[in-house]
Amino acid sequence: MIIKFILNKKEVSIDVDPMKRLLDILREDFGLTGTKESCGEGECGACTVLLDGKSVTSCLVNAVHIDGKEVMTSEGIAKEPIGKLLIDCFDEPNAVQCGFCFPGFLVTSYHYVKTDGEKNLDKIKKSLSGNICRCTGYQKIFESVMLACERKPLMNANERE
Amino acid sequence: MKFYKPKSLLELFETSEKIEGKKYFLAGGTDINVQIKNGIIKDESIIFLNHLTELKGVLQSDNHIIIGALASFRGIIESKLLKNKLPFFQNSLQEFASPLIQTTATIGGNIANGSPTADVVPLLLVLNAKLKLFSKSKLREVPISEFYLGYKKFILKRNEIIGAVLIPENAETGYETFYKKIGSRKALTIAKLAIAGLKRISNNKIEDIKLAVGSLNEYPRRLYKVEEYLKNKTVDEIDFFELESQLKKEITPITDLRSDKEYRYQVCVNLIRTFLNH
Amino acid sequence: MKSIRKIDAIPKLNGSWKFLDDYSYKGMIHGQLLYSTCHHGIIKQIHFPDGYDLSEFTMVSAADIPGENIVPEPVCDQPYMADKEVFHFGQVIMGIAHPNRKLLREFISNTSIEYEELPAITDIKECLDNEKNAFGRELTIDHRTGKKPDPNWVHHHKIYYTPHQEQAYLEPQGMIAVWQPKDKIMFVRATCQCPFFVKEGVEAIMGDTIKEAVIETSEGIGGAFGGKEDFPNLLAGITSLLSYKSGKPVKIVLDRSDDIQITTKRHPARIEIETWTDPKTKKIMKIDIDYRLDAGAYQTLSPVVLARGVLHAISGYSIPDAFIRGRLFHSNTPSNGAFRGFGAPQAFAAMEAHIDNIASDLKMNPYKFRKINLFKIGDEFPTTQPILEDHLSNCLERVIDKSNYSKKLKEFKEWNKTHKDKKGIGISIGYHGGGYTGNGEKVLNSEVKVVIEKDAIVKIYVSNTDMGQGAHTTLAQMFFEAIDHPREKCRIQLPNTSKTPNSGPTVASRTIYIIGNLLRKFAFKIKDELGFENLEGYVASNQNEFPREFRMNFVQDPSVVFDDENYVGVAYKDYSWAACVTEIYYHADTYQIELTKSWSVMDIGKVVNQKIATGQAEGGVLQGLAYGLCEFFYKPGYGRMHGFTDYALPTTMDLPEIDVEFIHNDSPIAKGLGEIPMDFPAPSVRNAFHNATGIFINEYPLVPERIYSYMQRATDRHRQTQTV
Structure with missing residues (x-):
């Protein structure tokens, strides 16, 4: 599916598997490797980003959940x-x-x-x-x-x- | 894996009816994503819910507080309404997972995931909460105490979802409250056991008491027999031997990687005693 | 003492510093390990799932190895990949690569392996209680007098157990291999502690098919704690083989659940101690220690851990008649390996508990009992190495004083009389010999290189890695502070085996102690050789001499003479010393110990960078406290942990206030710091619990379930005595 969101204050859009983890979208599709994967199950916080201004573990957030939202990473x-x-x-x-x-x-x-x-x-x-x-x-x-x-x-x- | 993103509640039910075989409703995704990673969920259909704003939010209606099934724990913890009306409920949930998980995890997901350790359920049990279940043609309310039928088994019919949680607005009023979640650490922990309690003392007697436990059975449960035994007794009249024999009828702790059944049992007894000021 | 800021902090914070998984190469494919899920068995068949085009995959197994199927280690006994028989869960059977990481993961999770199962030992006690499982060389330190114990001496005989501990570096293990067929060079990007070990690992598996392996670390090494000492050698070997066979760059990053299940852990230990104490003088007169480690399926580097274990086994006490025996035990679990402390935390776990045990029997204050028995100048270690300083005693005095130990001991006793919950306070001490054991540093013969450029920029070349301990900041600081050179004119080369000389592995608390002090000496030597007061000025006026390269090797102090056969002599030239007091609050309802405050006083010699040292020590103390309190990896009957959900690391909510102080920091040399904070804190938790409740627990960790079962036993015993 095509999703649009605001990434570090810029509007972006990608065609992506709706279940793809936000963590992988950031690292693979946008080259933002500041967001790290350590446990992959929400138990460590190494992949924390802001989603609509609130901190979340990006390994548990799916592409479908960021459509129309705002994401900020450590780089931003x-x-x-x-x-x-x-x-x-x-x-x-x-x-x-x-x-x-x-x-x-x-x-x-x-x-x-x-x-x-x-x-x-x-x-x-x-x-x-x-x-x-x-x-x-x-x-x-x-x-x-x-x-x-x-x-x-x-x-x-x-x-x- | 097949995905569906219904535009409305109505479309949700229409979509759901068409799907044959096993399907998952994805709310916050904090548990389902882990199950996918561990290969427990593989090819099943997934219906996305989290964008359905009509199932979010916390509001007051008549004499109930209504919490949308898709309300996040962070939303619940930060709700001013709950701070006023149900502060015990709200405070107890501070220990839920971690602040990061609280942002995405939803109350409906915690209930419908069916885990014996679900943090929110013992609290809802003592607060006499009801669940509002939605299906295409019907709305019905069931007490949370009747929702679970067994391990990961619910009263939910096919194509029925949890729409909201209803808590009587005065559920905490006049009660002494008690909540303990015992885990391997103070945050980011899965309960080894959890206990929630409300009691009202009048003329030294226990006029009313409500107790519920998590992680001690196949699903979180009220301790009706223990409650029955305790009602209308003064603390001095309680025979703890008898209390334990009632408790044994209502809990079935197990040993697993996380804890031991003997420990779980004894801590449950100790915490009940402490709550009774014994 | 200047706390200059770290060179890498800002890029690490804004996410621009590259860790292993942040690197990518053109045409790179992804690899994953297929490992045994059987503890011991013969591989009958491997079934790959249907529906995949096998030609898209690159697969390597033992049969593809052009070189040797044995990982270079102190004892070479572990294959890279199992051939027909697997000896432990997690043993690698194949390396598999594919361009799509997700698809590869699915493919491997749907691959099944058929085994003919054979008997296996997976339980820690089953392994360590049975002498038939002993293997490898037995070590003994014999300082016996041959006299029989006096019949009036009080005899104590106890067995102590310690569990696995997971390093839990936040960055999982990872490796990228890039085969360069033209030059026959295997380039490997590694998150590791020891680039030259990785080089050996790659060259051993690849044999003559390559001319050379070149290893460069990633910019960031996301924690290691010993966990990236030897496992990377195996991982690099298999990744290289995949790159060689596919002709493409291959990256393997372990998923956390694979990482936690198959990589090395701290060795579980069983330590049996017998002592005889003179009740009049309160001096321990004789000791016998049987120190056993569960090595796992292979010996690998366990003999070195064992060596350090027996050399620290007696803790800080002077006992005239001592015998220490150390053995490795075999089990069908992944080989255990290096973890901060390296055999010493187990030693202190046992001896520091035993000391409190004796003190309690003699109805003595644990502090006073320690004081009587502590090393004094002129005493000797069981190896006959003389004790030259009383800094251990200074650490103990200071920590007792600043924690208000004696006053609290009384206060808590009173408080406990009227409360169901209990308060307790406990002591522990420890020390750590810096650098490789015995003659190790002589053999290593570490070399460092410095290049001074025309613009007076100094480039430092060492193979020691910065895995978070701040080594690169501190090493550079030791050089430029010595000759008063501006900080910004000092650079440190990212470790690369073709550029940096072999200054040895980043282990054994040796980086600052051996290499840092060497760089400092080196700076003075260069200054003397060139005869400058100010390097910048000298370079400016002697431009034709630059760029110029300088090299220097470490020379061991001649006093370090160690007999490796008999374990006699000077095992370590310098020791760091420490003492700790921890306060706890015990919750009677839930059998939980809450740490309220912990004080540590350490002598690490000269403190080069106060803030870096304090941070490293605080982190180590928390790892140490958690070792005693909550971390375990295996539960009998329920198996091993699968990830961070099961393996409970302390969160921000779980730590006490940690107070760290360094004494004797006016010393001319900087001693080891890396490991000592891990060595000594755990026993203070157990001793505090003993102080609070009178119940003595001889195993870690002190999780509430264990406390409950000990409480039950104590109650049962009490009931039995009453009925009698």
């Missing part, structure tokens, strides 16, 4: 003001280790910082609880997201949205 988020802020906040404490899970963490924490943004450790832990990291022990990830929440109010008002 990296260009957004809050995305840039987060990247700097992950970079500063050397939070990134192997990095395979980090595009997913970037997407989920972007959603948190953008829609909530309260510097609250419990809330941050909960919001990131669908993303698994095996390297870091998470502490530096929490530290980075807390830092981003702290710095978000210092951004220009139009960049915070």
